[in-house]
Amino acid sequence: MSRRLKVVQWTTGKTGSAAVRGIVGHPVLELVGCFAWSPDKVGRDVGELCGVEPLGITATDDVDALLALEPDCVVYTAYRPDFDHLERILASGANVVATMYMLSGHGYGDEPSRRLRDACEKGGSSLYTSGIYPGHAPMVALAASAMSRRIERISVLESLDITGYANEQMFRAQGFDLEPDDPEAARRCEASCGSFKDQIPVMARALGVQLDGIGFTAEYALADDHTDFGFMTVGKGRIAGFRGTISGLVQGRSVIECRFVWKLGEAMTPNWPVTDGYVIEIEGDPGVRVKIEAIDGHLDGATTTAMPVLNAVPAVCAAPPGTVNQMGLPFVTGAGQLR
Numbered sequence: 001m002s003r004r005l006k007v008v009q010w011t012t013g014k015t016g017s018a019a020v021r022g023i024v025g026h027p028v029l030e031l032v033g034c035f036a037w038s039p040d041k042v043g044r045d046v047g048e049l050c051g052v053e054p055l056g057i058t059a060t061d062d063v064d065a066l067l068a069l070e071p072d073c074v075v076y077t078a079y080r081p082d083f084d085h086l087e088r089i090l091a092s093g094a095n096v097v098a099t100m101y102m103l104s105g106h107g108y109g110d111e112p113s114r115r116l117r118d119a120c121e122k123g124g125s126s127l128y129t130s131g132i133y134p135g136h137a138p139m140v141a142l143a144a145s146a147m148s149r150r151i152e153r154i155s156v157l158e159s160l161d162i163t164g165y166a167n168e169q170m171f172r173a174q175g176f177d178l179e180p181d182d183p184e185a186a187r188r189c190e191a192s193c194g195s196f197k198d199q200i201p202v203m204a205r206a207l208g209v210q211l212d213g214i215g216f217t218a219e220y221a222l223a224d225d226h227t228d229f230g231f232m233t234v235g236k237g238r239i240a241g242f243r244g245t246i247s248g249l250v251q252g253r254s255v256i257e258c259r260f261v262w263k264l265g266e267a268m269t270p271n272w273p274v275t276d277g278y279v280i281e282i283e284g285d286p287g288v289r290v291k292i293e294a295i296d297g298h299l300d301g302a303t304t305t306a307m308p309v310l311n312a313v314p315a316v317c318a319a320p321p322g323t324v325n326q327m328g329l330p331f332v333t334g335a336g337q338l339r
């Protein structure tokens with residue numbers, strides 16, 4: 001690559017801060033600007049916001065000023081997509097890598113997808129989504145699937161005590177701390193699995209499988225005691241854990257599964273064990289199991305979410321315009337990170 005690619009970071013929350021830490025020192029990326037959603041972050045140094053040394057780049061909410069920097073790519077890690085912003089970015093010619101569920105291009109419905117597609121066409125730009133899960137863990141599963149001569153089912157399990165992620169807004173949106181008989185609990189849990197529903201058709205296409213439906217099941221674990229986690233509380237008898245499966249179905253048979261166990265702490269019934277990572281299983285001949293876990297026992301979810309999108313930036317910038325997913329890019333690796 002003859003020059004570094006100019007990137008703008010869009011928000012500095014958990015994933016965004018990890019992205020900035022990944023851009024600093026990245027072999028081919030150069031941070032040139034940063035968007036702040038929170039008014040109190042505007043005007044502050046991005047390094048200071050993200051836990052690194054001052055970078056001399058000030059966070060701003062001025063979209064035009066950021067686009068005037070002519071970034072090659074925007075690293076979009078906002079809590080929720082702002083489709084007006086995304087449309088402007090893509091139409092300006094800047095590519096976007098994101099961590100929310102737009103893998104298939106339809107994760108947020110037809111109208112936003114059409115707007116983003118049109119913006120890509122206008123700007124000659126590409127939109128790519130990844131992360132750890134959805135995103136890279138299923139890519140590892142697809143790579144593993146190549147070792148079997150017959151596959152009955154492929155599954156990816158995310159199994160985590162998520163307390164350390166400390167994201168009250170996200171956890172409440174998932175349904176944590178609701179009463180189990182509150183209809184909102186099932187609704188929120190299923191809504192928060194939209195990203196998995198978006199992942200399954202991408203895997204099906206990669207495996208050459210025609211699905212005839214997507215299923216969803218979930219169950220709850222209830223807190224044994226009232227617990228204050230510091231960033232939020234969970235009341236006794238309220239939801240402290242979820243376990244569920246999103247299934248890609250062929251003639252009623254579950255053939256592709258995105259599974260999850262999410263827990264806040266241990267004091268709950270039932271207290272499902274967690275593996276603190278990802279377990280991929282290819283059931284077939286031969287059956288294959290792959291585990292993704294941290295060597296030091298602590299999987300840093302923000303970094304493992306941010307790096308698969310950062311490491312994809314050169315390929316996304318080189319991709320033809322439109323929504324691209326992992327199947328449309330060269331296999332994303334840590335190229336250049338071996339130092």
Ligand SMILES: NC(=O)c1ccc[n+]([C@@H]2O[C@H](COP(=O)([O-])OP(=O)(O)OC[C@H]3O[C@@H](n4cnc5c(N)ncnc54)[C@H](OP(=O)(O)O)[C@@H]3O)[C@@H](O)[C@H]2O)c1
Binds near residue numbers: 036
């Ligand atoms: N694929 C994966 O593996 C994976 C894993 C984790 C998360 N994610 C997704 O990645 C995205 C970022 O996750 P995160 O945990 O980093 O989120 P976060 O820290 O809660 O929020 C990211 C930033 O979004 C802005 N923000 C806060 N509330 C907002 C709202 N109501 N509407 C719009 N923007 C808001 C803030 O920007 P400022 O910093 O400017 O204030 C915040 O710091 C989410 O969509 C999440 O679902 C994906």
